[in-house]
Amino acid sequence: MPAAPEAAKIVVRGLHKEFEDRATGRKISVIGGLDLSVRAREFVCVVGPSGCGKSTLLYILGGFVPPTSGDVLIDGQPVGPPGPDRGIVFQEYALFPWLTVIENIMYGIRNESSRAARRARAEQLVAKVRLTGFEHQYPRHLSGGMKQRVAIARTLAHNPDILLADEPFGALDTQTRSLMQEELLRIWEADRKTIVFVTHSVEEAVYLADRVVVMTARPGTIKADIAVPLARPRNFDALMQAPEAMHLRAELWRLVKEEVLRAGGAP
Amino acid sequence: MRRRADAAVRPRSNRDSRIGGLISLVIFLVTWEIVTTTGLVPDDVLPRFSAVATTWWDMLVSGELVRQAASSLSRQMVGFTAAVVFGVSLGIVMARHRAVDDFAGPLITMILPIPKAALIPLVMLWFGIGDAAKTIIVFLGTILPIVISAYHGAASVDQVYIWSARSMGDDRPTLLWRVIFRAALPEIMAGMRMGLIISFIVLVGAEMLAGQGGLGWLVFYSLDNGAYRVTYAAMLTIAAVSFGYDRLFLLVSRRVLHWAEQSP
Amino acid sequence: MNVGYDRLGRLLLLRMQRVYSVLLVLAVWEWAARDSVVNPFLLPAASDVIVNLWRLVMEGRLLFHASESLIRVSVGLVLAVLIGIPLGLVKARSRLADATLDPVLAFWFPVPKVGLIPLAMLFFGLGHGSKIALVFVDALLPLVIATYHGALRTDDRLVWSARTMGDSELQILWHVVLPAALPQIFTGFRLAVTVSLLVVFLAEMVASSSGLGHVMIYALRTLETKDVFSALVAMSLMAFIADWVVLALRRRFLAWHA
Numbered sequence: 001m002p003a004a005p006e007a008a009k010i011v012v013r014g015l016h017k018e019f020e021d022r023a024t025g026r027k028i029s030v031i032g033g034l035d036l037s038v039r040a041r042e043f044v045c046v047v048g049p050s051g052c053g054k055s056t057l058l059y060i061l062g063g064f065v066p067p068t069s070g071d072v073l074i075d076g077q078p079v080g081p082p083g084p085d086r087g088i089v090f091q092e093y094a095l096f097p098w099l100t101v102i103e104n105i106m107y108g109i110r111n112e113s114s115r116a117a118r119r120a121r122a123e124q125l126v127a128k129v130r131l132t133g134f135e136h137q138y139p140r141h142l143s144g145g146m147k148q149r150v151a152i153a154r155t156l157a158h159n160p161d162i163l164l165a166d167e168p169f170g171a172l173d174t175q176t177r178s179l180m181q182e183e184l185l186r187i188w189e190a191d192r193k194t195i196v197f198v199t200h201s202v203e204e205a206v207y208l209a210d211r212v213v214v215m216t217a218r219p220g221t222i223k224a225d226i227a228v229p230l231a232r233p234r235n236f237d238a239l240m241q242a243p244e245a246m247h248l249r250a251e252l253w254r255l256v257k258e259e260v261l262r263a264g265g266a267p
Numbered sequence: 268m269r270r271r272a273d274a275a276v277r278p279r280s281n282r283d284s285r286i287g288g289l290i291s292l293v294i295f296l297v298t299w300e301i302v303t304t305t306g307l308v309p310d311d312v313l314p315r316f317s318a319v320a321t322t323w324w325d326m327l328v329s330g331e332l333v334r335q336a337a338s339s340l341s342r343q344m345v346g347f348t349a350a351v352v353f354g355v356s357l358g359i360v361m362a363r364h365r366a367v368d369d370f371a372g373p374l375i376t377m378i379l380p381i382p383k384a385a386l387i388p389l390v391m392l393w394f395g396i397g398d399a400a401k402t403i404i405v406f407l408g409t410i411l412p413i414v415i416s417a418y419h420g421a422a423s424v425d426q427v428y429i430w431s432a433r434s435m436g437d438d439r440p441t442l443l444w445r446v447i448f449r450a451a452l453p454e455i456m457a458g459m460r461m462g463l464i465i466s467f468i469v470l471v472g473a474e475m476l477a478g479q480g481g482l483g484w485l486v487f488y489s490l491d492n493g494a495y496r497v498t499y500a501a502m503l504t505i506a507a508v509s510f511g512y513d514r515l516f517l518l519v520s521r522r523v524l525h526w527a528e529q530s531p
Numbered sequence: 532m533n534v535g536y537d538r539l540g541r542l543l544l545l546r547m548q549r550v551y552s553v554l555l556v557l558a559v560w561e562w563a564a565r566d567s568v569v570n571p572f573l574l575p576a577a578s579d580v581i582v583n584l585w586r587l588v589m590e591g592r593l594l595f596h597a598s599e600s601l602i603r604v605s606v607g608l609v610l611a612v613l614i615g616i617p618l619g620l621v622k623a624r625s626r627l628a629d630a631t632l633d634p635v636l637a638f639w640f641p642v643p644k645v646g647l648i649p650l651a652m653l654f655f656g657l658g659h660g661s662k663i664a665l666v667f668v669d670a671l672l673p674l675v676i677a678t679y680h681g682a683l684r685t686d687d688r689l690v691w692s693a694r695t696m697g698d699s700e701l702q703i704l705w706h707v708v709l710p711a712a713l714p715q716i717f718t719g720f721r722l723a724v725t726v727s728l729l730v731v732f733l734a735e736m737v738a739s740s741s742g743l744g745h746v747m748i749y750a751l752r753t754l755e756t757k758d759v760f761s762a763l764v765a766m767s768l769m770a771f772i773a774d775w776v777v778l779a780l781r782r783r784f785l786a787w788h789a
Contacts, residue, residue, distance in 0.1 A: 064430050082433040094427035098449045098526045108435030138526045158435055288634030312653045370552040377553050380771040382725075384732035384744060385763045388751040392759060393573060465729075467643040472733040475648065476748065483646070487737070490649040498649050505646040506638075513641030 009162065009194045010038040010061065015070035016219075017056055030056050032219030034070070041192040045205035047252065048215030048223075049260040054198045057220070058164050061196060062088050074162070084108060087155030091167040093147040095139040101150050102126065102135040108158040125153040128187065145176040149183065156187070165197040169204070178236055181207055189233060202252040206245055207236060214255045217263035224255050314496045323500035335501070336508055339470060339481040342398060346405025347466050354410045354462075355455055358417025359447060375414065383408045383465060387473045396477035401470060408469035409462035416458020420451025453527050456520045463516055467509045482508070575757045584761040593746070593765060600735065600742040600769070603659055604727045607666025611723060615671045616716060619678025620704055623712075636672060644669045645730060648737050662734045662742070669730045670723035677719020681712025714788050717781045724777055728770050743769070 017031040030053040038044050046054045059065040060072060063082040072079040074086070082088075095104050105122045112118060126132055129149040139147055148168055155163060169177045181204060188195060199205055205212045206228055214224040230245060239245045296316050302308045303315040326332040361368045386407050394400035424447050432446045474483025482505045489497035557577050563569050564576035575583075587593035621628045644665060651661035685708050693707045735744025743766050750758030 059430075062430070062434060064433070082430065084434070084436040086434060088430065088434045090427045090431070092425070092427050094425070094431045096428065096431075096446065096449070097528075098452070107432075140526065140528050154431075154435075160434075287630045288638070291631065291634050369549070373550050373553045374556060380774065381763065381767045382728045382732050382770050384729050384736065385747060385766050387733070387736065388747050388759055389763060392751055392756060464641050464643075467641075468645050468729065468733070471643045471645050472737070475645075475737050486646060486649055490652075495653075502646050502650065506642045509642050510638055 007040060008037045009040040009042070009075065010036070010196070011071070011073040011076075012036040012057075012061075013071040013073075015057070015060070015072060016068045017053065017060065017065070018068045029219040031060075032221055034215075034221050036213065036222060038194060038196060040194055043188060043195045043197065043208060043210045045197045045199055045209035045212045046215060047199060047202060047205050047212060047256055048220060049217050049256060049263050050200065051263070052215045052217055052259065053220035054215050055166050057215075058088075058166050058196060058198050061162075062086055062164050084158040085160055086162045086164055087158065087160035088164040089148070089151050089155055089166065089168045091170045093139070093144075093151045095147055095150055095154070097139050100136045100138055101131060101142070104139070104150055105154045105157050107154060121157065125157055128156075129153045129183070143176070144172050145180055148172065148180060152184070152187070160193065162194045162196070165195065167199055168197075170200070177204075182236060184208065185232075185234065202249055202256060205252065206230075206248050207234060207239055212248075212252060214252065215259070217259045223259060226252065311495065314499060319496050319499040319503070322496040323503065326497070326500055332500070332504055335480060335482050335485045336504060338398075339474065339483065340508070342401045342481065343405055343466050343470055346402040346470075347409055347462065349402075350406045350410040350413055350462060350466075351459060353406075354413030354458075355417045355448075358414040358455075359421040359443065359451065361414070362418045362421035362451075363443065363447065375411065379411060383469050384472060387469065387476055390473075391477055396479055398479070400477065401473050401479075401481070404469050404473045405466045409466045412461040412465065413455070413458045416454045416461070417451060420454030420458075421447050423454075424450040453524055456524060460513070460516060460520070463513060464509075467505075467512075471505060572754075572756055575760055579757060580760040580764060583757040584764055587758070587761055587765075593743075593761075596741055596743050596746045597765060597769060599659075600731055600744065603662040603742065604666055604724075604731050604773075606659070607663045607731070608670050608723065608727055610663070610667045611670035611674055612720070615674030615723075616678050616709075618671075619675040619716075620682050620708060620712070622675065622679045623682035624700075624704065624708070632675070636676060640672050640676070645733050645737075648734055651734070652738055657738055657740065662731050662739070665730050665734050666727045670727045673719045673722040673726065674716070677715045677722075678712055681715030681719075682708050684715070685711040714785060717777070717785065721774065721777050721781075724773050725770070728766070728773065732766055 013035055015031055015034040015036075016029070018027045018029050020026070021028055034053075034057065036057075046057065048054050056065060060067050061074075061079065063079050063086070074080075096107065099107065102122050105125055106118055109118050109121060123135075126135055129152060131146065131149055131153070134142065134146065139150070142150065151168070169180050172180060185208060197205075197208060209228050212226050212228060213222055214226070215221070216223045226248070228248060230239065230242070299313075299316040303310060303313055323332070357371065361371055386404055390400050390404045390407065394403055428446055428450055429442065432442050437445065470481070471483035471486075474481035475487045478484050478488070482501055485501040486498055486505070489495070489501060560574070561577045564571050564574050564579070571579075584593070618628075618632070622632050623629070647665065647668065648661070651664045655661040655664050689707050689711065690703055693703045698706065731742065732744035732747075735742035736748040739745045743762055747759055747762035747766070750756070750762060
């Protein structure tokens with residue numbers, strides 16, 4: 001259903017999530033009363049200490065994991081099973097190793113329209129993520145950054161309203177990582193999907209997001225919700241120097257560190 | 268990845284190992300010929316290789332060998348194919364459905380230790396000594412490794428593959444076929460090869476015990492009649508057929524799994 | 532430990548869940564045979580099979596035949612271990628040995644060695660010799676291959692460390708490469724034990740006057756079907772115990788291994 005430009009795309013109210021520990025039968029509360037609202041076309045980053053339930057939040061939005069209690073609404077409707085309206089990108093790429101680059105990208109649209117149209121769409125996406133010439137390679141021949149670009153293209157192929165990203169660049173080396181961030185921003189600025197992006201890097205969050213949500217240690221709730229009022233398009237190098245951005249990064253780092261220490265983990 | 272030991276062992280080229288194979292074969296045959304012609308091993312226990320080779324050629328030309336090999340292979344193929352179809356399906360369904368696993372898992376654990384040899388008299392008791400019985404022996408002898416490998420393959424499919432496919436709109440049957448089956452394929456193929464090797468063991472054993480034609484029968488029947496040259500020719504044929512079959516399987520398997528990190 | 536009744540109940544339920552199908556199948560089997568739904572000649576009741584097994588044990592016949600099979604398997608396996616492991620180590624450490632052995636292994640691995648039963652009989656007779664030879668041939672290959680792969684995966688740096696501490700090649704083989712390969716060797720050994728039992732029983736069925744395989748095939752020929760099933764149970768028990776022993780040895784020798 002069409003949503004008004006400023007309408008909330010995703011609304012989470014009083015979300016609780018408990019897991020049962022198989023060995024002891026004890027309940028573990030991972031998310032403890034979380035409220036969040038994401039507007040359409042907004043880029044939101046979620047940061048927090050390890051184990052704070054930020055990935056779980058993402059899986060609940062994706063419909064992979066059911067909430068224990070609370071409301072999760074997408075376009076005003078309770079969240080349904082996983083479907084092509086919400087694309088997801090994982091840190092582990094999750095490319096099907098038995099399919100080539102182009103076959104992976106076409107996976108979600110293989111039943112749609114004509115063969116030629118699918119092909120054209122896939123070729124266009126290959127160009128968009130700058131993988132022309134690698135269409136017929138298998139994933140094992142690709143570097144980590146290339147794999148993640150295929151995964152992003154595959155997700156964009158079925159044109160989801162919402163893009164969920166679970167630390168997508170967490171396994172990449174620093175250089176590749178910043179190139180991929182740049183690439184993602186370029187793609188996002190072209191078609192402005194709603195993005196919920198989980199990361200543990202404060203720097204990445206400030207560079208990418210319109211808004212950064214800081215989660216508390218387990219059971220996770222929202223500790224802070226901070227707007228990033230930096231102009232777009234953003235330039236990574238300039239942003240590293242800008243006092244405004246440096247201040248934001250320091251503030252976010254302080255908030256996350258508090259929670260890491262509270263969780264008892266060594267910073 | 269851990270490194271290999273520092274000995275000068277590098278992957279041998281195909282050519283190297285083909286030449287090595289040829290050399291070993293020649294040495295083996297020459298030794299055979301020498302120990303028999305010099306009388307080191309009595310001729311009635313081990314006929315000369317040249318005599319065996321002549322017999323083998325005569326039997327090939329007369330069509331006897333082809334007939335017995337076809338008889339064995341048809342039993343093997345029907346039983347093995349049935350085991351693959353049924354075993355892979357059962358293994359995957361067990362891995363993805365708790366109730367099926369709870370039912371079939373303990374039963375499989377219970378019958379797993381039964382030595383495959385024990386199947387032969389049992390099947391002979393129930394189904395006699397014909398082609399059907401031997402096909403059933405092959406089926407029962409090979410199905411367990413296939414079920415178990417399909418089960419492990421399907422149970423260990425990475426959750427992110429499944430989630431990715433579902434977020435791209437796959438329903439359950441599609442997911443099972445397009446993602447889980449394919450992800451499990453390397454393990455399934457490994458289990459199939461295990462099954463393949465076992466199939467020849469139980470088949471040859473069953474043919475020796477139950478007769479009614481086939482290469483195993485030929486080995487035993489000729490031995491009973493003192494036609495040792497035929498016995499040796501038949502043993503060589505069993506070795507050649509099973510080796511060729513395995514090579515063919517590995518070739519197909521490498522083609523099917525060309526996308527995998529490690530080929531079997 | 533703080534185990535409440537609640538947890539105990541859950542565990543019991545879990546156990547039941549794990550065996551209900553086995554109990555169900557045994558019950559159906561028993562009922563089908565007792566009520567003659569199937570011909571009890573073709574499928575004697577489970578309880579009759581067990582009672583019969585006990586009778587055979589008491590008569591001493593079964594233990595004799597089991598020990599015959601056990602001797603053949605054990606001797607063949609010991610020989611295979613004594614020769615297979617060094618062969619695998621040498622194959623991994625010497626290029627010449629590798630090139631020589633590789634085609635031989637590649638050829639023999641998929642070939643059913645039971646085809647050699649006549650050969651074994653001609654050379655070693657109908658007694659222990661022929662079965663030991665067959666077990667040896669069948670158990671050798673998994674051991675050589677497993678040892679080879681285990682030895683190949685030894686971390687270079689361990690070998691280098693030993694060398695800087697003055698170990699000779701032989702000492703390195705014994706103190707570094709062998710322990711490093713041990714996990715794989717046990718995997719190969721486990722397979723070797725399974726294959727050995729398969730082969731020894733098969734060989735006893737084809738040509739022997741003793742051993743559990745002989746008991747089973749003799750029972751079939753004389754139509755003592757209860758004995759067929761009792762022999763099957765005895766063989767399975769032997770295989771089960773053998774596997775248990777292998778795993779116990781593994782735990783003992785691989786305590787350091789995760």
